[in-house]
Amino acid sequence: MDSMREFANLEYRGEGNCAIVLASKKTKQVYRLVKCKATQKIKKKLERNSDCGLSNSDAKSIQSAIRAELDDVISYMNNVIKPLMSEQYVVTPSVTTIPKSFGEKSVALVSDARPAHRRKSQCDIVDPDVRSALVLPDFCFVYHPKTQTSTTEPILEQFSDLSHRGIQSGHVCLTITDRSASEHGSCCSSESDSFGSSHTDLSCSSQRKDSLEEEDDDAGDEVDGDLCVRNQDGHFNDVSDSQQCVHKAHNGGGGYVQPYICNKASPFSPNGYRKGVGTDCCVMQDRRVGGEGFISDFLRSPSMPSQNDQGVNDSQFTISIEIKPKKGFILRHPHGESSGGMEQVCRFCMHQILKRKSGQWPQTSSYCPLDLFSGNRQRMKHALFSLIKTPQNNLKICRNG
Ligand SMILES: O=P(O)(O)O[C@@H]1[C@@H](OP(=O)(O)O)[C@H](OP(=O)(O)O)[C@H](O)[C@H](OP(=O)(O)O)[C@H]1OP(=O)(O)O
Ligand SMILES: Nc1ncnc2c1ncn2[C@@H]1O[C@H](COP(=O)(O)OP(=O)(O)OP(=O)(O)O)[C@@H](O)[C@H]1O
Structure with a gap:
């Protein structure tokens, strides 16, 4: 990682409270970088456990806890989402080690693309101490396994062993992003097609x-x-x-x-x-x-x-x-x-x-x-x-x- 040109190849894809996602145009992979907000949550959890004598909350323990959280995401995809959605439609992310200051520098370069409220908040900073990130295919593009595994750029060499299973849907890539999407199916309204009787004004507009x-x-x-x-x-x-x-x-x-x-x-x-x-x-x-x-x-x-x-x-x-x-x-x-x-x-x-x-x-x-x-x-x-x-x-x- 000796040149900023490598960072400049990354594009902003999006972010939530816990992560910011950057994409490599060349490999069509994304890096999900951990934000301070996510680290703080983990830290609080460790501190609570440490008060009860269950764990340490020193810097090293925090880093291993973050790594464990990322591993949990993978395990969740493999053991919960894949059985529900089928292997065909789910890609398993991998965890990789990122170079020091990778997050800060690359996010700085895409700063203009971020929503203003995210740029201002301290919680929305990528945690500089976290050296692990999730790697996934870039779902803004149709997944092509052969191309993607063969065009790994230098910065990403370490990520080339991704086990891909892509979502392919012709010309449109459809991504559903919510871990809690539809666990129990529908129950907000009655089974009938008529809404009037079963919805309060609060649940939906009166029209x-x-x-x-x-x-x-x-x-x-x-x-x-x-x-x-x-x-x-x-x-x-x-x-x-x-x-x-x-x-x-x-x-x-x-x-x-x-x-x-x-x-x-x-x-x-x-x-x-x-x-x-x-x-x-x-x-x-x-x-x-x-x-x-x-x-x-x-x-x-x-x-x-x-x-x-x-x-x-x-x-x-x-x-x-x-x-x-x-x-x-x-x-x-x-x-x-x-x-x-x-x-x-x-x-x-x-x-x-x-x-x-x-x-x-x-x-x-x-x-x-x-x-x-x-x-x-x-x-x-x-x-x-x-x-x-x-x-x-x-x-x-x-x-x-
Ligand atoms: O509570 P909600 O419905 O606003 O959902 C939060 C999400 O808000 P949004 O989807 O933008 O309306 C919120 O999404 P964003 O990060 O704002 O995109 C988070 O997912 C939040 O989870 P966490 O507290 O960071 O673990 C979500 O909080 P929890 O659902 O985990 O309480
Ligand atoms: N593999 C991907 N390909 C393309 N874009 C992605 C990918 N993964 C995430 N993104 C983009 O980044 C955004 C944030 O990612 P993600 O939902 O993982 O962050 P988060 O902090 O966990 O969000 P939340 O707090 O809402 O749960 C997504 O809404 C999506 O727009």
Whole structure:
């Protein structure tokens, strides 16, 4: 690691409270770097145990505990997620040792791409003492096992023994990111298609039933076509075009949407999505959700070609779609006691009210994870439309990462 050029090859992919994820363009692998927030949690746990004489909380013990946490992620993928989702769709990450200051330096270089609220917070710093990171394929691209294992760049040589099993889905990479997505299936509403009786106002917007009917009348199966991107057929407009289009949709009476194409030319909102100014999603509003609609227009328009890193026109690109579905079940009171009418409300919908009040999001979303996991076509469509309308950090669409 003697040259900053190697760091410069890394691109920002995203982050949560515990990790920041950077991708190598060359190998199409990502590094999930541990943040201070994650270390602090582990430290607290060790301190509690140490008070009871169960463990040490010195620096060395903290480092081994972090390593153990990363190993737990792998074990969780292998022993819980793989049996649930099948081997075909799950990639096992590997843990690798990263060089000293790798995290700080590489994150500094992608700083502009990070949401503002993450850049300011001390908890969101990559922990400089942690020398382990998870390595995964970059799910913003379709996984090609042969190419990826053979093009390991010097900085990544140590990672070349990854055991890959990729998610391949033609031209669209779909990533679901939530460890707690759908453990118990649907229970927020009744089994019937009628919503009125089983949802409180809190759980979903009062227009929920109406909007479901509208979507169903209007949409047919078109949404499937809209979301299935064919590289040969369609081109995306460039960033400025997309923003103009969506502004038009917004002014035309559509719901809140603030799109960003997640690429180098237009990194995430400079204002950060938590302040209600933008989102870290690239979302093009569709006509069925209230604006003039542009997903299909984008895909069909003979737009300006984009350029790749070498400045060559790049008409072949990959669209990736990430959904963070959140918990698809309702937590019941352990003794079956009443929760003051909250039995029908899922955690996500309750948190929506809280997050709007606290200013984290400018409006509540009509998305409900129980719809997405309901198995009911109409409700599942409603969930997808709601994600498009109010993506927050639950939907992210990127072009070429
Ligand atoms: O509580 P929620 O629903 O806001 O979920 C938190 C997530 O918020 P978001 O999905 O952005 O709304 C939050 O996500 P972000 O890091 O903000 O992307 C974390 O996953 C958090 O877990 P932890 O406390 O860091 O272990 C999550 O907290 P827990 O679900 O672990 O309590
Ligand atoms: N393999 C991958 N390929 C491409 N992007 C990825 C990959 N893994 C993670 N990301 C991006 O990085 C983001 C943060 O990753 P991750 O969810 O692992 O972090 P986290 O801190 O654990 O998040 P949270 O606190 O929400 O649980 C993801 O939402 C996704 O956008």
